[in-house]
Every structure is written in C-alpha cells, then in structure tokens.
Amino acid sequence: MPVRPVPVRRSELATPASNDRMFAKAAGSGADMVFLDLEDAVAPAQREVARAKAITALNEIDWGTTVRAVRINGVDTHWCHDDVIDLVEQAGPNLDTIVVPKATSARDVWFVDTLLTQLETKLGLERRIRLEVLIEDVAGLAHAEEIATVSDRLDALIFGAGDFSVSLGARVDTNFVPTVEYPGDFWHHARSTVAVAARIAGVLAIDAPYPDYRDPEGYRREATRASALGFSGKWAIHPSQVDIANEVFSPTPDEVEHARRTLEAYRDAERNGLGATGMDGKLVDAAHVKLAEELLARADEIGR
Ligand code: GLV
Numbered sequence: 001m002p003v004r005p006v007p008v009r010r011s012e013l014a015t016p017a018s019n020d021r022m023f024a025k026a027a028g029s030g031a032d033m034v035f036l037d038l039e040d041a042v043a044p045a046q047r048e049v050a051r052a053k054a055i056t057a058l059n060e061i062d063w064g065t066t067v068r069a070v071r072i073n074g075v076d077t078h079w080c081h082d083d084v085i086d087l088v089e090q091a092g093p094n095l096d097t098i099v100v101p102k103a104t105s106a107r108d109v110w111f112v113d114t115l116l117t118q119l120e121t122k123l124g125l126e127r128r129i130r131l132e133v134l135i136e137d138v139a140g141l142a143h144a145e146e147i148a149t150v151s152d153r154l155d156a157l158i159f160g161a162g163d164f165s166v167s168l169g170a171r172v173d174t175n176f177v178p179t180v181e182y183p184g185d186f187w188h189h190a191r192s193t194v195a196v197a198a199r200i201a202g203v204l205a206i207d208a209p210y211p212d213y214r215d216p217e218g219y220r221r222e223a224t225r226a227s228a229l230g231f232s233g234k235w236a237i238h239p240s241q242v243d244i245a246n247e248v249f250s251p252t253p254d255e256v257e258h259a260r261r262t263l264e265a266y267r268d269a270e271r272n273g274l275g276a277t278g279m280d281g282k283l284v285d286a287a288h289v290k291l292a293e294e295l296l297a298r299a300d301e302i303g304r
Pocket residue numbers: 134136159160161162163164208209
C-alpha cells in the first residue's frame with residue numbers, strides 16, 4: 001500500500017511573471033509544476049504589472065497537465081494580500097497552488113490559508129487552492145515542522161538555498177557552493193531538516209534552485225544528493241533543467257524491478273510463516289517491504 005497519496009513534483013519550473021514571452025515555453029517544458037514568479041525574479045516596480053500578466057497567463061494559456069502555480073510576495077510585504085486576492089478573484093478556477101516565500105513561522109502560512117478560505121467561500125470555489133512553502137530563512141528552518149503542519153493545504157516544503165545563504169551569512173558562490181574548503185556536504189543539515197519536517201507533515205520536500213543553467217552536471221549532482229535524503233523534486237530555473245530533474249527523481253527500471261522482487265520474496269516467506277527472508281544473499285524484512293512499497297507507489301504515480 002502507498003504510504004500516502006502524494007502529488008508528483010519532480011520538477012518545478014520558475015518563470016518570472018513579468019516576462020510573458022517565456023510562458024508558452026514553460027507550459028510546454030514537461031515540468032510537473034510551473035510557477036509564475038511575482039517575487040524575487042521581478043523588479044519591485046514591476047510587481048503589479050507582473051501580477052496582471054500572471055492572471056492573464058493562468059486564464060489564457062493551455063497548461064495541459066502541468067500544475068499551475070504562482071509564487072506570491074512574502075507576508076512581510078505590502079503586495080502579499082493583493083497578490084492572493086487578485087489571483088483568486090480573477091483566476092481562482094485556473095490556479096492550483098500558491099507558493100509562499102520566506103516563511104519564518106507557522107503564522108505566515110496560516111495568514112495565507114485563512115485568506116484563501118475567505119476568498120473560496122465568498123466566490124463559491126469548489127476546488128481548494130493548495131500551498132507550497134519556501135524554507136529559506138534561518139527562522140523558517142528552526143520552525144520547519146510547525147510550518148509544515150499548520151495547514152492541510154500544504155503539498156510541499158521547498159528548500160531555498162539562495163535566501164537561506166543570505167539569512168545564514170554563508171560564504172558561498174552564486175551556485176550556493178562554499179567558496180572555501182568545507183569537509184562534507186555543506187547543505188546536509190539544512191536539507192535534512194527540511195526533509196524530516198516534510199515527512200512529519202506527510203508532504204513533499206523540494207530542493208533548491210541551481211542558478212548555473214549551463215552546468216547540467218552540477219544540477220544533476222545537487223538533485224541526486226537531495227533525492228538520497230528523501231526529496232521528491234527540485235526547482236528548475238531554466239527549461240533545460242527540467243528533464244534532468246524528471247529523470248533523477250523517477251525510480252529507475254532497476255529500482256522498480258528490485259522492489260517487485262523484494263515484495264515477492266517477502267510474500268513467499270510469509271506463506272511459509274516467516275517474517276524475514278533472504279534475497280541475493282541479503283536480509284529482507286518489514287522495513288525493506290515498506291521501502292519497496294513506497295518506491296512502487298512513486299513509480300506508479302509517475303507512470304513507470
Ligand atoms: C529561492 O527562492 C531561493 O532563495 O533559493
């Protein structure tokens with residue numbers, strides 16, 4: 001049995017909402033989710049214009065099966081409430097998910113959740129708009145579990161290495177890689193904290209953007225590390241990163257085959273009254289069965 005029904009979010013493609021020439025390409029990119037960005041990819045003077053462009057794009061572009069999201073401005077800005085109200089009032093039926101940046105506490109998410117409930121009730125919307133929340137502030141990381149569990153609209157926590165580097169005062173380059181010798185994986189603690197908080201809440205963990213879109217190997221390396229820790233997907237800041245994320249975060253045919261054999265071996269053992277058995281000279285017990293079931297559930301959701 002699947003551990004939980006989860007949405008598929010191997011790739012989340014960022015597209016500045018101010019740049020409407022990029023929308024059609026984003027819609028056809030093959031990303032599991034595209035989000036039109038009203039926040040840091042848009043110049044402050046353009047944020048209201050960008051909001052209007054995002055509304056038009058939601059209503060007029062055929063997004064196919066791609067999840068349609070918008071990253072709003074943070075709750076500490078004067079744009080946030082108008083972002084939510086205008087998006088939901090003018091494009092609510094065509095908006096699947098709102099991405100909330102720079103959450104520092106559960107209260108930030110509660111605010112957006114409550115505003116959404118008021119709007120959905122007023123407008124009689126039948127489908128609830130979902131949320132994904134960026135953990136990209138030291139306070140957000142410290143409160144990751146409360147943030148992850150405050151709203152049943154939440155589908156994912158996203159780790160934002162860029163703003164997190166700022167918030168932490170980290171010594172990193174433009175790809176958020178340390179500029180000085182650092183033993184081990186610099187991001188292990190932050191990523192792992194986000195992954196654990198997400199699992200406690202039963203939501204997905206999505207990895208950070210990787211700015212150098214001409215470095216596919218660097219992107220693949222970071223995606224692979226995140227996947228090992230339990231992340232389900234990664235941001236893409238360029239369409240060329242989407243296929244890599246979709247590949248890295250999909251179970252491989254070998255993994256699927258191994259999981260199927262594990263379940264068969266365990267079922268044989270059960271028929272013989274055993275709770276554990278061996279396969280290829282290795283122990284198979286209840287934990288291996290759960291790992292295999294979760295992998296097969298993920299493969300199923302992705303259509304492998
Ligand atoms: C994303 O918003 C980041 O700051 O990395």
